[in-house]
Amino acid sequence: MKIGKLSFGIGDRFGHQAVAQLKAIAKAKQAGVDVTPVWNKSNREHSIIHTTPADTWNAVNDAVKEFGWNDPFFVDADHINISNVDKFIDSSNFFTIDVADFIGKSADESDVAATVARNLKYCGKEILLSADHKVLVTEADIQSIAKKYLFAIQEAGRIYRHIEKAKGADNFVTEVSMDEVNSPQTPVEMLFILSMLAHEGIPAQTIAPRFSGRFNKGVDYVGDVVAFESEFEFLLLVIEFAVQEFGLPSNLKLSVHSGSDKFSIYPAIQRMLKKYNKGIHVKTAGTNWLEEVIGLALAGDAPLKLAKTIYTEALARMDELCKPYAEVINIKADELPTAEVVNGWSCEQFVNALRHIPNHPEYNPNLRQLIHVGYKIAVEHSEEYYATLEAYPEIIGEQVTTNLFDRHILRLFDCKPIV
Numbered sequence: 042m043k044i045g046k047l048s049f050g051i052g053d054r055f056g057h058q059a060v061a062q063l064k065a066i067a068k069a070k071q072a073g074v075d076v077t078p079v080w081n082k083s084n085r086e087h088s089i090i091h092t093t094p095a096d097t098w099n100a101v102n103d104a105v106k107e108f109g110w111n112d113p114f115f116v117d118a119d120h121i122n123i124s125n126v127d128k129f130i131d132s133s134n135f136f137t138i139d140v141a142d143f144i145g146k147s148a149d150e151s152d153v154a155a156t157v158a159r160n161l162k163y164c165g166k167e168i169l170l171s172a173d174h175k176v177l178v179t180e181a182d183i184q185s186i187a188k189k190y191l192f193a194i195q196e197a198g199r200i201y202r203h204i205e206k207a208k209g210a211d212n213f214v215t216e217v218s219m220d221e222v223n224s225p226q227t228p229v230e231m232l233f234i235l236s237m238l239a240h241e242g243i244p245a246q247t248i249a250p251r252f253s254g255r256f257n258k259g260v261d262y263v264g265d266v267v268a269f270e271s272e273f274e275f276l277l278l279v280i281e282f283a284v285q286e287f288g289l290p291s292n293l294k295l296s297v298h299s300g301s302d303k304f305s306i307y308p309a310i311q312r313m314l315k316k317y318n319k320g321i322h323v324k325t326a327g328t329n330w331l332e333e334v335i336g337l338a339l340a341g342d343a344p345l346k347l348a349k350t351i352y353t354e355a356l357a358r359m360d361e362l363c364k365p366y367a368e369v370i371n372i373k374a375d376e377l378p379t380a381e382v383v384n385g386w387s388c389e390q391f392v393n394a395l396r397h398i399p400n401h402p403e404y405n406p407n408l409r410q411l412i413h414v415g416y417k418i419a420v421e422h423s424e425e426y427y428a429t430l431e432a433y434p435e436i437i438g439e440q441v442t443t444n445l446f447d448r449h450i451l452r453l454f455d456c457k458p459i460v
Contacts, residue, residue, distance in 0.1 A: 046075070049076055049325060049449075053101075054090055054329070056097065058437070068446045074456045082119060119137050122196075135213060138201060170275075194241055198241035210244075220251045231250060231280075246294070248295065257369055259397070261399060269309060270306070273310060280295065301324070307453050333437055335392050337429060339388055353380035
């Protein structure tokens, strides 16, 4: 089972927007770009929303049948580890193995020594990745990288083999994720991480590193765009070398987590994908939930009131809701409108504050981030929330489709707008 060259991780937290998402993917195909949809939902999201992986699988399959989608699609067990992977075995064909918590833990000294010995042939010489990109490796480098990452890669191997035993080697796609750490992986680190993955026998088709800059939930990239482009290019070349050198899958590609709404780096990604004819996986999960709230605001007085309730209750419980996402949000509390102000807004004011149009004078990234992490409030109003989604599928679905195609796919892949 192989993932396509270009793929999008699309979330559907409440299980109602898969058809609207497929419409965006179909528009991309009409515009000449084949994008493989990958629905992802983490164990944390399932526990908050009170759903199961089987619910996601069933919702996606129902949507695929309703829409008449005949191309490949995937359902991702997002950020799993050995403690929760069994919940996803039967209902996923894509597994994001998250090893971030194991980075820095010590592997056996004999395993570290064996890793160093296996890679000594790269020491003391420049590895030429392109005319302008090369790395110089020392034995100390490999020693340090093995001490930092080997245990994590061994854990990934343990999880991979557990999934393989249950599903069979050719029946799922493997991603290895190490993005939720403090520091980006350097090109040299990535080179030997890939060496260790290959030795561990993990046929990873996507790998999610930690890039420099901030990838806050639902808002634009914060950081040096030029530096990001250079870093992204270097990692593309490292992967190309590693595929040939270590025998990794030929379609191995970078994965950008929290990739939704990172508009300022989309041109850089697009340039590099074109320059090297490479693929990418971009996870855009949470933006779908925000489009649902925008759809509520546009749907009429009662749905708008529900959207305002979600904000006002989230505001009152901001510390609780933000705590699990503290590393990936940056909310300036003094720039959040009060509940009284928001309750007096028209639907246009609410939508303008929430919709991600960065240069709009009423756009408020702080409000957007708070609602992003506030989906627990919708769960607590689940009867009303689900009833509203089902009462206004067209207007809500239109927001989902437009956001995914116009703001993401068009900008990333330089395809033509479809009317």
